[in-house]
Amino acid sequence: MKQNKRKQVILVLTLLALFSLLSGCMGNSSGTQDTDTTGHSADTISITDAIGRTVEVPESPEYVICSGSGCLRYLTYLEAQDRIVAVDSIETRESEYDARPYALANPQFRDYPVFGEFRGNDDPEKILTLDPQPQVIFKTYSASGYDPAELQEKTGIPVVVLNYGDMVNNRNEMYQALRTMGEVMGKEERAEEVISFFDTSIADLNERTADIAEENKTTCYVGGIARSGPHGFQSTEPSYPPFLFTSAKNVAYNSNLSTAEVSRESILGWDPEIIFVDLSTVQLEDQSSALYQLRHDESYQQLSAVKSGEVYGVLPYNWYTQNHGSVLADAYFAGKLLYPDKFEDVDLEEKTIEIYTFLVAGGDEQKGREVYENMINVFSVPAFTKMDV
CATH class of the missing domain: 3.40.50.1980 (Nitrogenase molybdenum iron protein domain)
Incomplete structure (x- = not known):
């Protein structure tokens, strides 16, 4: 009788141990899964x-x-x-x-x-x-x-x-x-495609302008650069990417500064041959806009670029931080303007549409074209054209 009870106890303990083991295995199987x-x-x-x-x-x-x-x-x-x-x-x-x-x-x-x-x-x-x-x-x-x-x-x-x-x-x-x-x-594959797109575009810009001698470079300046909102003509970007990517001679260049407010006297002393204006400044619609300043400030009216009509509007890209596609579009515009022979095979409109189609339009060229049209015409002055100053 005692022997039978002993067997029953051993059987129960064995079953309990087996159940505990199975429960543990089932619990461990969720190690690669989470319920968030x-x-x-x-x-x-x-x-x-x-x-x-x-x-x-x-x-x-x-x-x-x-x-x-x-x-x-x-x-x-x-x-x-x-x-x-x-x-x-x-x-x-x-x-x-x-x-x-x-x-x-x-x-x-x-x-x-x-x-x-x-x-x-x-x-x-x-x-x-x-x-x-x-x-x-x-x-x-x-x-x-x-x-x-x-x-x-x-x-x-x-x-x-x-x-x-x-x-x-x-x-x-x-x-x-x-x-x-x-x-x-x-989306690892798409991430690498985007990175490759940027690298290839920047390399193309660099290669087109790498052999231009320093003495053959046209001096230029960009004003009205946006910084958490629109600014006037003295707001510039000393390391303006479109100039860096095209080996342009930025009169305000400083590798240690991203954006800066420069003095009127500095701009007059530099006297750039070509002026670019970030069109975000148009939002100001008063005397603080770069466009108003260029048109009404007598000292700016003496600048060589203003006298010769070499003032051009470019797309703003500091808009809820940097829009990298617009940086590339501005770079191709700057390159085509400064060195037309190096960019004679580039259709600026098609290139900009290509950039927006790839980056934000999911490969839909029609949507990329619509983005381009909106971007070019969002301000009262069309981008990539001469400005009336």
């Missing part, structure tokens, strides 16, 4: 973001939002803008002027719910009311706006920080941002 705060079950990957945080994110998420200047632009470059569930406030604003090609190509952005204010001033409460819930939040310029770690803690949604970069001094950061976003979204 949105209720989605998905494979996850670990990402090291731009500020060194390791962030666990769903692989190829269906739903995301983009916080901060230029963030949605990069998602559009990767042709994944259809996965957003909301936008920041700048995308829904009604404005007479808009020089953001990515937004012009995607007017549907205006119809999305708003999750916070522009420049990264997110609203966690609004984010938590979104339906469907975003699985990932991408964030540029994280030093301003809502703190990314706090945003992640309050929403329970992984936040991936990106350094936006630029096309001159911080191109590696720009490319890393595209690669990181591409890895999260399952």
Whole structure:
């Protein structure tokens, strides 16, 4: 009898041990999967973001939002803008002027719910009311706006920080941002295509002008450069990319400065042969605009470029941070104007349409052409033409 009871006890213990083992195995099988705060079950990957945080994110998420200047632009470059569930406030604003090609190509952005204010001033409460819930939040310029770690803690949604970069001094950061976003979204191949497009375009511009002797270069200056809004003629960019990419002789060149406010006396002393004007200045519509200053300031009227009529309008590209496609378009315009023989095979209109078609129009040439038309004519003065001064 005792022997039978002992056998029963051993059997029960054996069954309990076996059940415990099976439960453990079943629990371990979810190691490659996560159930995120949105209720989605998905494979996850670990990402090291731009500020060194390791962030666990769903692989190829269906739903995301983009916080901060230029963030949605990069998602559009990767042709994944259809996965957003909301936008920041700048995308829904009604404005007479808009020089953001990515937004012009995607007017549907205006119809999305708003999750916070522009420049990264997110609203966690609004984010938590979104339906469907975003699985990932991408964030540029994280030093301003809502703190990314706090945003992640309050929403329970992984936040991936990106350094936006630029096309001159911080191109590696720009490319890393595209690669990181591409890895999260399952768009690695497209990210490499975009990077290759930029590298190939810049190399083409460089090669066309590399052998021009210093004494044969025309001096030039760009005024009215936008910086968080429109500015007057003295606002310039000492490392203006369209000049750098075409070996142009920028009279205000300084490799250590991105934007600067130079003195009237400096401009008069430089006396550039050709003047370019960033058309964002037209928004001012008063005496502070570069166009008004060139027309009415007697000292500027003595400039050689003004006297000879060599003043031209260019596309603004500092609009919710840099629109890289417009940088390239301006560079081809500058190159064609300064060195026509080096760019005689370039049709500027077709080249600009090609740029916008690839970057923001999903390969749709008709849409790329519409973006081009909007960009050229968004201001009272058409871009890439002589200005009446």
